């Protein structure tokens with residue numbers, strides 16, 4: 001197995017330079033930076049496609065970014081990026097190429113994997129998805145009773161759920177008026193039952209989405225959904241009510257879904273990077289094939305920027321370098337993403353899988369333990385809701401939480417304010433601006449005292465500021481700009497993974513839990529004994545079995 005980029009980053013001269021530089025920055029304050037460098041605000045920005053990114057409110061000075069890019073360059077990040085984009089097997093533990101970017105290539109481009117151009121395959125499947133989508137949306141595709149399909153339920157989990165679910169919500173204003181798209185992921189029966197409650201099997205179609213088609217949650221839910229359909233419509237109804245998205249045609253056929261109703265993708269598409277593959281089918285159904293094309297083209301715009309822009313003007317690289325900086329020099333444990341767009345409510349959850357399943361690792365590509373910190377814990381909620389819940393900690397707590405604010409110039413819809421004098425969207429954006437400003441600049445005890453606040457209250461009201469944030473802006477939340485934002489974060493995650501020299505594209509850490517769940521299912525259901533289990537697990541199994549009502 002070859003190493004992806006480098007090893008022993010902490011022994012490099014470029015790392016030592018950053019270490020020597022860090023104390024200057026650690027003792028600096030964003031107030032001081034802005035006072036001493038009035039042009040900083042407009043200068044520390046980068047444009048990528050339609051995205052305008054302001055990173056001036058970060059704990060860096062102009063030298064920091066140069067030193068960080070020198071480090072990135074020294075470890076060969078550009079070569080590693082190019083190898084990924086060219087289809088080299090950079091997922092070394094699975095010996096696979098990592099080519100989600102190929103899913104967004106225009107048809108006239110060529111990219112060879114094992115001597116075969118993958119672009120025609122990508123467009124063949126996109127064409128099939130488009131034809132299916134058209135038939136569903138124009139009512140040609142009928143259910144077993146001859147009725148139009150009005151509800152599409154995607155059954156999938158992880159990468160086969162989070163992306164399409166997030167995107168369908170984000171693009172609410174672009175969706176077909178007569179088709180609702182729903183999602184079931186959890187093996188908790190409450191999820192499936194809650195989703196099916198009140199919907200009619202005769203007008204419902206299921207997309208069973210699973211890269212491997214062996215994921216227990218998805219197959220269990222799909223089997224229950226099939227029973228729900230056949231109980232009311234008969235066995236012969238399955239072909240009209242089930243389609244599959246997978247890389248595993250054999251398992252799809254075993255499940256009973258007609259291979260002609262399967263939309264394929266390939267092992268060089270990682271689950272958490274799969275929204276631009278056939279896994280995006282529910283999004284295409286919701287917004288239509290042309291708009292889905294716009295979504296892919298937004299991603300491609302950022303892919304090209306990532307491939308071509310010099311490191312110091314490369315938006316995802318800059319964001320990745322900042323993440324690395326906070327994790328490794330400031331010791332930041334978490335990272336917040338706060339979209340000032342209610343429709344992006346699931347974006348932080350989507351990014352959690354993207355970032356944490358990719359980079360939540362402690363072993364370098366050569367099998368040695370990492371000598372750096374890897375992924376932060378990503379979390380977030382839409383503004384302004386979070387302001388009334390957890391922002392207190394962001395402003396005055398003891399932890400440093402680098403934050404991404406996301407905002408749009410034009411809302412999908414707007415309403416007047418209560419006094420009829422302004423726009424609700426203007427209030428939303430004013431809040432975004434206020435929060436990033438207060439986080440950065442705070443309020444000093446002198447300023448508070450000047451407002452006549454009693455002395456004993458002053459320390460409680462001090463806002464320390466110097467809390468970093470990055471602001472990502474786009475003209476409007478559309479399929480195209482959503483695609484741009486997704487690709488921005490994908491490549492940012494790549495950058496952090498490359499710097500820490502881990503394989504961002506495998507996920508061995510999720511396997512053991514799956515394996516043990518299968519074994520424990522047999523114990524929990526009473527088919528095998530609890531003998532040999534640790535005493536804590538055995539006692540909970542005993543409690544569960546004696547406490548749950550008789551299943552029969």
Ligand SMILES: O=P(O)(O)OC[C@H]1O[C@H](O)[C@H](O)[C@@H](O)[C@@H]1O
Pocket residue numbers: 157158159160209210211212213214215218271272357507510
């Ligand atoms: O699409 P599937 O094969 O069903 O996999 C669904 C998910 O499950 C796995 O446990 C992985 O951790 C995820 O990366 C994957 O997205």
